[in-house]
Amino acid sequence: MFTAAFTVSRAQELTVERIKATAPKIKRWGGAVLIAVGLWFIALAVFADFFAQIFPV
Incomplete structure (x- = not known):
């Protein structure tokens, strides 16, 4: 569970860095x-x- 949370956290950080x-x-x-x-x-x-x-109206 810790590994999954860490992986998601890191992916979010990378995404924010790319956006910035x-x-x-x-x-x-x-x-x-x-x-x-x-x-x-x-x-x-x-x-x-x-x-x-x-362009007649």
Whole structure:
């Protein structure tokens, strides 16, 4: 029982270490996606008339 508990504990620690190691990369990708979405919204606002002709509602 002790061995099983120790194994599960170690696996959890390794998983947390991996998640912490990839956090900066995930944050960078998230920031890039937010910037892309923001630029898309700005383009939609600036060219609203043009997009209204293409995508009539």
